[in-house]
Amino acid sequence: MKKTAKSTVITLVVLIAVALLAPVVVGLKNNYMINILCSYCYFGILCCSLNLLLGYTGQISMGHAAFMMIGAYTYGILNKFHGVHFLIAALAALAVSFAAGLLLGAACCKLNAIFLAMTTVGFYKAVSTVIINEGWLTGGANGISAIQKWTVFGYKLKNWQFYYIALAVVLLVFLFCYRMVNSKTGRAMRAMCSAPIASSAMGVNNNQLKFLVCGISGALAGLAGVLYAVTNSYLSADMFAKVSVQTLTMTVVGGMGTLWGPLFGTLAITTLPELLRPFADHLDGIYGVVIILTVIFMPNGIYGFVRRMVQKASAKAKAKKAQPANAAGKKGE
Amino acid sequence: MAALLKASNITMQFGGLKAVDNVDMEIQPGEIHALIGPNGAGKTTFFNVVSGIYSPTSGSVIFDGEEITKLKAYQVTAKGITRTFQNILLFENMSIVENVMVGGHTRTDSGLVGSLLRTGKSRRAERECYENAMKTLAFVGMEELADQSASGLPYGKKRILEIARALASHPKIIMLDEPAAGMNSTESEELSRIIFKIRDAGITVLLVEHDMKFVAGISDMVTVLDHGQKICEGVPQMALNGPRVIEAYLGKEEEEEEA
Ligand SMILES: Nc1ncnc2c1ncn2[C@@H]1O[C@H](COP(=O)(O)OP(=O)(O)O)[C@@H](O)[C@H]1O
Ligand SMILES: [Mg+2]
Numbered sequence: 001m002k003k004t005a006k007s008t009v010i011t012l013v014v015l016i017a018v019a020l021l022a023p024v025v026v027g028l029k030n031n032y033m034i035n036i037l038c039s040y041c042y043f044g045i046l047c048c049s050l051n052l053l054l055g056y057t058g059q060i061s062m063g064h065a066a067f068m069m070i071g072a073y074t075y076g077i078l079n080k081f082h083g084v085h086f087l088i089a090a091l092a093a094l095a096v097s098f099a100a101g102l103l104l105g106a107a108c109c110k111l112n113a114i115f116l117a118m119t120t121v122g123f124y125k126a127v128s129t130v131i132i133n134e135g136w137l138t139g140g141a142n143g144i145s146a147i148q149k150w151t152v153f154g155y156k157l158k159n160w161q162f163y164y165i166a167l168a169v170v171l172l173v174f175l176f177c178y179r180m181v182n183s184k185t186g187r188a189m190r191a192m193c194s195a196p197i198a199s200s201a202m203g204v205n206n207n208q209l210k211f212l213v214c215g216i217s218g219a220l221a222g223l224a225g226v227l228y229a230v231t232n233s234y235l236s237a238d239m240f241a242k243v244s245v246q247t248l249t250m251t252v253v254g255g256m257g258t259l260w261g262p263l264f265g266t267l268a269i270t271t272l273p274e275l276l277r278p279f280a281d282h283l284d285g286i287y288g289v290v291i292i293l294t295v296i297f298m299p300n301g302i303y304g305f306v307r308r309m310v311q312k313a314s315a316k317a318k319a320k321k322a323q324p325a326n327a328a329g330k331k332g333e
Numbered sequence: 334m335a336a337l338l339k340a341s342n343i344t345m346q347f348g349g350l351k352a353v354d355n356v357d358m359e360i361q362p363g364e365i366h367a368l369i370g371p372n373g374a375g376k377t378t379f380f381n382v383v384s385g386i387y388s389p390t391s392g393s394v395i396f397d398g399e400e401i402t403k404l405k406a407y408q409v410t411a412k413g414i415t416r417t418f419q420n421i422l423l424f425e426n427m428s429i430v431e432n433v434m435v436g437g438h439t440r441t442d443s444g445l446v447g448s449l450l451r452t453g454k455s456r457r458a459e460r461e462c463y464e465n466a467m468k469t470l471a472f473v474g475m476e477e478l479a480d481q482s483a484s485g486l487p488y489g490k491k492r493i494l495e496i497a498r499a500l501a502s503h504p505k506i507i508m509l510d511e512p513a514a515g516m517n518s519t520e521s522e523e524l525s526r527i528i529f530k531i532r533d534a535g536i537t538v539l540l541v542e543h544d545m546k547f548v549a550g551i552s553d554m555v556t557v558l559d560h561g562q563k564i565c566e567g568v569p570q571m572a573l574n575g576p577r578v579i580e581a582y583l584g585k586e587e588e589e590e591e592a
Pocket of ligand 1: 373
């Protein structure tokens with residue numbers, strides 16, 4: 001049966017080690033850098049969420065930030081305005097964004113790719129409009145400010161401690177996705193993505209599966225929203241304006257339909273805006289160009305590209321070993 | 334003997350076109366039944382109706398004594414009807430053994446929660462699903478290719494893989510839509526061996542095929558469709574030589590010359 005490859009384990013261990021050491025390297029008190037590290041975490045979760053939908057199930061969401069917003073605001077409203085305990089607020093955020101995901105599921109069952117893309121953009125617009133207009137509920141244009149860091153047994157967590165929690169959540173989400181895509185459900189998702197008529201003829205209930213994946217994807221995006229709210233301790237609708245495109249870029253550039261892809265994509269694309277600070281106004285355009293270049297030159301993303309290079313290199317190494325035979329063959333040509 | 338599959342008065346209308354026109358058909362358990370007819374006769378449409386991909390305009394389908402007319406494709410599969418596709422529809426992004434494992438979807442008893450928690454039950458179910466897929470691949474002689482990607486297979490092997498995927502659902506009847514199309518003679522000989530093996534395993538076979546020699550050599554019973562209507566039914570020697578059948582096929586050849 002499927003065994004986890006040695007290279008996978010090594011990559012994972014290295015990544016985790018780097019992630020564990022990162023706060024120490026940047027300095028535990030360096031809140032600016034710690035917040036960037038946290039942003040890797042929530043973007044990583046967001047990409048995993050979009051990847052389940054887009055990469056594994058073939059359903060397009062162009063407004064994925066909507067679910068993140070729903071999660072973030074549910075958490076912010078409950079925790080800040082109503083004093084609900086952070087754990088309960090987080091669970092509520094998961095439940096509400098799961099429900100929102102089911103709405104997307106209904107759209108997936110009825111619409112083809114183009115209309116789905118438009119609908120999801122519209123859904124994002126609708127959610128942000130509601131958030132801006134319904135000030136009594138959401139704080140409106142003023143947003144929600146001073147969202148508290150978590151307090152465990154009377155001890156208020158520092159930023160870097162929260163980062164470790166966020167990291168643990170990412171790892172759990174990654175494990176969740178790993179097990180999900182390798183399960184019977186995951187096989188059915190990939191099958192439906194590739195040939196929906198054949199998958200239904202093999203006994204897969206396509207519509208039910210779309211609802212399930214959309215719900216899960218919504219909930220994971222909502223979870224990313226919770227981490228976002230706590231990390232930034234401030235929420236306003238316009239903060240999410242670039243998130244949908246950014247997430248799409250990360251997932252596509254990293255390599256959708258693979259587990260590693262979104263992780264690489266997150267690392268690359270979350271780092272990019274920090275490096276491109278001077279060009280912040282043109283970020284959307286840069287994302288666009290990066291997506292186009294990726295789709296043309298690396299259709300399987302960074303992950304697919306790296307894997308192909310590694311395979312080529314190992315094939316070359318093998319060829320070198322078998323050189324005498326090869327050389328004779330070449331002379332014959 | 335009671336029929337395994339009984340389709341009565343099936344009509345499937347697309348706009349003004351009756352693709353299947355009031356067709357009755359009975360498939361006996363254990364037989365190899367061929368459905369033939371010129372291109373556009375309605376054979377694939379009939380398959381789509383029986384397998385639940387289309388819901389017929391009128392008529393009923395009874396399978397194993399149970400009405401299945403209104404069931405969706407995924408429900409029909411669970412009842413024990415499976416099929417392959419004329420325009421090969423494999424899961425090209427998956428390995429060969431995974432394709433066959435999806436075929437076993439309805440026979441695999443592992444839920445998502447169980448898989449997420451890696452419960453003993455889900456692991457056992459997954460292992461059984463995998464073993465069933467490997468056994469099915471061995472049945473059609475493809476077990477060595479298990480870990481390869483389905484997209485890299487040559488045409489003939491893709492058709493065989495579709496059969497293996499369908500068999501993994503432990504069907505009572507398998508419907509093959511032009512399984513020999515695009516195969517060379519060695520491949521189609523191999524295919525007929527596999528079809529006999531399927532029959533010998535107790536699975537009823539309904540197949541659409543154009544190659545008359547292939548049909549004559551393999552089937553116990555032949556039904557002929559033309560313009561959506563059943564024009565003839567019987568044992569191969571009789572059905573294939575009926576005047577209307579010859580006419581239907583000769584007519585088709587004339588049309589082709591015109592085109
Ligand atoms: N989904 C559909 N919509 C409209 N017409 C269809 C559809 N499917 C099949 N047809 C028409 O029904 C007729 C029978 O087609 P089909 O069942 O594929 O024939 P066969 O498999 O015998 O070659 C053809 O004229 C075809 O164009
Ligand atoms: Mg056909």
